[in-house]
Amino acid sequence: MLVNAAQMLKDAEAGHYALGAFNTNNLEWTLAILQAAEEAKSPLIIQCSAGAAKWMGGFKVCADMVKAAVEATGVTVPVALHLDHGTYENCLECIEAGFTSVMYDGSHEETFQINLDRTAEIVKIAHEKGISVEAEVGGIGGVEDGIVGQGEIADPEECKQIAALGVDFLACGIGNIHGVYPEDWAGLSFDALAAIKEAVGDLPLVLHGGTGIPVDQIQKAISLGVSKINVNTDLQLVFAAATREYIEAGKDLEGKGFDPRKVLKPGREAIVARAKELMEEFGSVNKA
Ligand code: G3H
Numbered sequence: 001m002l003v004n005a006a007q008m009l010k011d012a013e014a015g016h017y018a019l020g021a022f023n024t025n026n027l028e029w030t031l032a033i034l035q036a037a038e039e040a041k042s043p044l045i046i047q048c049s050a051g052a053a054k055w056m057g058g059f060k061v062c063a064d065m066v067k068a069a070v071e072a073t074g075v076t077v078p079v080a081l082h083l084d085h086g087t088y089e090n091c092l093e094c095i096e097a098g099f100t101s102v103m104y105d106g107s108h109e110e111t112f113q114i115n116l117d118r119t120a121e122i123v124k125i126a127h128e129k130g131i132s133v134e135a136e137v138g139g140i141g142g143v144e145d146g147i148v149g150q151g152e153i154a155d156p157e158e159c160k161q162i163a164a165l166g167v168d169f170l171a172c173g174i175g176n177i178h179g180v181y182p183e184d185w186a187g188l189s190f191d192a193l194a195a196i197k198e199a200v201g202d203l204p205l206v207l208h209g210g211t212g213i214p215v216d217q218i219q220k221a222i223s224l225g226v227s228k229i230n231v232n233t234d235l236q237l238v239f240a241a242a243t244r245e246y247i248e249a250g251k252d253l254e255g256k257g258f259d260p261r262k263v264l265k266p267g268r269e270a271i272v273a274r275a276k277e278l279m280e281e282f283g284s285v286n287k288a
């Protein structure tokens with residue numbers, strides 16, 4: 001059954017490893033990351049953005065699909081279903097739809113006070129229903145779901161104020177970027193991360209934009225308090241590459257090669273393999 005993400009992230013923070021939080025885009029994605037987590041014996045956070053939910057037919061469709069997939073596959077590892085980068089309204093909808101965790105992304109609000117006030121409201125509503133809450137301070141660069149981020153470095157004092165609201169985990173801007181990193185990327189700001197961790201204590205921190213960060217920086221970030229690492233683009237790239245290889249080899253023209261169960265299979269298998277590699281990198285293998 002689905003669980004919220006609070007305890008699995010507390011365990012990760014205390015155990016100095018991180019959990020991959022993998023965005024799902026459809027049924028094949030969902031089944032692939034579930035298979036990866038079960039084979040790796042890793043706790044799992046499946047997350048969904050508003051844009052991906054719209055593609056699937058809405059948050060309720062996504063929640064019912066993930067819930068049914070977890071039950072039908074009989075996975076034994078703990079799985080949380082998390083709303084990624086939600087607005088206030090998205091959070092309320094997902095709480096009703098059956099999500100077990102929500103991110104209220106108040107980093108785009110006009111003022112920090114609005115972020116603070118609305119985060120407090122979501123914490124109250126979500127916690128009454130046993131649902132975990134992620135907040136955000138500062139900004140993530142790049143583009144996610146059509147939203148352009150400026151990549152502001154999070155202010156440790158603001159992080160402390162948000163943490164005091166009782167959020168379960170906190171995303172902070174530390175120079176991370178959504179999507180593919182530019183060649184001239186300056187790298188993660190470990191000074192900022194250390195100052196934020198100092199300010200928030202044992203609150204698990206979240207690293208957005210997990211695609212393409214060098215392994216040594218990932219592992220240094222984990223050592224400094226990152227316990228959840230969001231990954232979407234990486235799995236999209238491996239899925240696309242495997243599918244392209246299948247099509248360019250003309251396999252869709254051989255017999256029933258055009259059957260979607262055959263066309264989608266290489267990409268689905270590529271997601272399983274890549275997600276397991278990342279779970280190994282993050283240190284969450286055999287932690288379930
Ligand atoms: O919220 C989702 C993640 O931050 C995705 O980042 O597409 O760069 O892996 P990514």
Ligand code: ZN
Binds near residue numbers: 178
């Ligand atoms: Zn993100």
